[in-house]
Amino acid sequence: MxxxxxxxxxxxxxxxxxxxxxxxxxxxxxxxxxxxxxxxxxxxxxxxxxxxxxxxxxxxxxxxxxxxxxQIPGFDVIADDSESTTLKIGSGELWDSVVARTVDMQLSGIEALSLIPGTAGAAPVQNVGAYGQEVADTLQSVEAYDTTSGNMVELSWQDCEFSYRHSIFRGSSYGRYVITSITLKLYKKTPEPPFYAALQSYLDEHGIHEYDVATVREAVIAIRKDKLPDPSILPNAGSFFKNAIVEDWQRNSLLEQHPDMPSYKMDEKHYKIPTGWLIEQTGLKGESLHNMKVHDANALVLINQSATSYQDLANARAQIVGAVRDLFQITIEQEPLEITNQ
Ligand SMILES: Cc1cc2nc3c(=O)[nH]c(=O)nc-3n(C[C@H](O)[C@H](O)[C@H](O)COP(=O)(O)OP(=O)(O)OC[C@H]3O[C@@H](n4cnc5c(N)ncnc54)[C@H](O)[C@@H]3O)c2cc1C
Structure with missing residues (x-):
């Protein structure tokens, strides 16, 4: 140690x-x-x-x-049948290496989550998602150290209470569990269209009509490299804001003023509105604010240009949140968590 x-x-x-x-x-x-x-x-x-x-x-x-x-390692097949393979993965494994290995094994279920930075153990925390997949789709259970009881526990998919970019690990049980392994059930089937819109457009534009997990992974990597800055060159935390979730009445009233506003149905009552689009409408895309910059290829990403203080970030965030609220009466929420002394 x-x-x-x-x-x-x-x-x-x-x-x-x-x-x-x-x-x-x-x-x-x-x-x-x-x-x-x-x-x-x-x-x-x-x-x-x-x-x-x-x-x-x-x-x-x-x-x-x-x-x-x-940095706890591990990558073990714990069950295998004609349709699926179940893997137990050490929580300190790099997430994208896990995706790469499962794609090499021709397993489907997390290929669209390619190139997401970070560790396997953090993936359930905010139920990582991209291009139509979420880790909750394939996660069976996690093993964790319970800091309250001092015991190792197993938590099922139901126990994790997953929702959009959320779970108990960043909600009701924030800070309680240290995840030591995750168990994923992946499938031996080829991914089938239609894919998530941006992914489908990329595949169509590149004349790719035969799909396997490797083609999906390659396409996702190409799209992400175009849209997301590499944190080792331009420091950032990925999407700085969550997409906005609004009720249907609010969407309808916003559509009257902004007929071109994109929105995606989530359930009977709720719609998701891309926060990147909301920020773009404020004119802040590409702008430098308090030593931070709203990324010019993706307004959801805040790049640390030269900030050395949290206050710079807080000032930039307040300016963006305020501008979106003034224009749309929506309060957008920060996605990354903060390490605090409380
Ligand atoms: C360029 C870029 C692109 C990104 N793209 C996406 C994306 O497409 N989709 C998406 O969902 N996210 C995305 N993210 C966000 C991020 O990569 C994920 O949330 C990732 O899962 C975080 O992993 P990490 O190991 O870095 O976690 P950390 O940032 O170190 O931790 C995040 C939270 O998880 C907790 N945590 C970490 N490990 C454990 C553990 N073992 N047990 C319990 N709690 C733990 C921490 O306490 C903290 O609260 C992106 C980030 C960047 C920088």
Missing amino acids: DIQIHQPLSNYTTIRIGGPAHFVADTHTVEELMAVETNAKRLGQKTYVIGGGSNLIGRDEGFDGVIIRN
């Missing part, structure tokens, strides 16, 4: 913002994780688990406890 002291959170978050953490412990096994948790509790230190820091923001005051950097 590797423990470092007084390390800036900006070194551990892809948007590169955040003051010092008292301790950063790299854990490679469940035993190491339990040892850090037990010792931290004994010494009255709080803990916060991170993976790749790609959906996280540090504050200027940093974290006066132990940041646990999860």
Whole structure:
């Protein structure tokens, strides 16, 4: 186990913002994780688990406890039949390496989630999703260390209470469980059209009419490389805002003023409105605000141009949220979580 002291959170978050953490412990096994948790509790230190820091923001005051950097490995087939393969994956595995390996095995279910940064253990936290797939579609269960009881537990799909970019891990049980492995059931069938609109357009434009998991993965990677800045070059946390969910009456009234507003039906009463489109209408796409920049290829992404303080980010966020509220009476919500001392 590797423990470092007084390390800036900006070194551990892809948007590169955040003051010092008292301790950063790299854990490679469940035993190491339990040892850090037990010792931290004994010494009255709080803990916060991170993976790749790609959906996280540090504050200027940093974290006066132990940041646990999860690196637990594992990739095992635990069941296999003519239709499906079930895999148990260590939570510290890089998510995109997991996707690549399952695509090599010709398994379908997470190929559209290619190139999402971060670790497998973080994928259920916000129920990662892209191009028509979510991890909740294939996740069976997770194993986790319960910081309340000090025991290892297994949580079923139902226990996780997944919804759009949400689960108990960032909701009612935020901070309680450290996920140590995830179990996914993937299928031995070829993906079938119609695909998610942007993916289908890419496939059609490139004359791709025979689909397998590898072609879908390649297409998703190509689209993402075009639309999303590489955090190692332009620091960012992916989509900075969630898409807006509105009730049908609100959508209807907005459509009267903005007839070209895109919206997608979620259920009988709710519609999803792309927040990137809302921000574009405010004229802020491509603008530099308080040392941050609204990405010119995708207004959902905020790039850290030269911000060294959380306050810069907070000022840029307030300006964008305010502009969208003024124009559409919708309050957009931040997607990345923040490491706080509370
Ligand atoms: C360029 C870019 C593109 C992105 N694209 C997408 C996208 O298409 N779809 C999407 O959904 N997301 C996307 N994201 C967001 C992000 O990649 C995902 O949310 C990812 O799952 C975060 O993984 P991580 O390991 O970096 O988690 P971190 O950022 O380190 O942590 C995120 C949260 O998960 C918790 N957590 C981490 N590991 C564990 C664990 N083992 N047990 C319990 N809690 C844990 C942390 O405490 C924190 O609350 C993107 C981000 C970037 C930078």
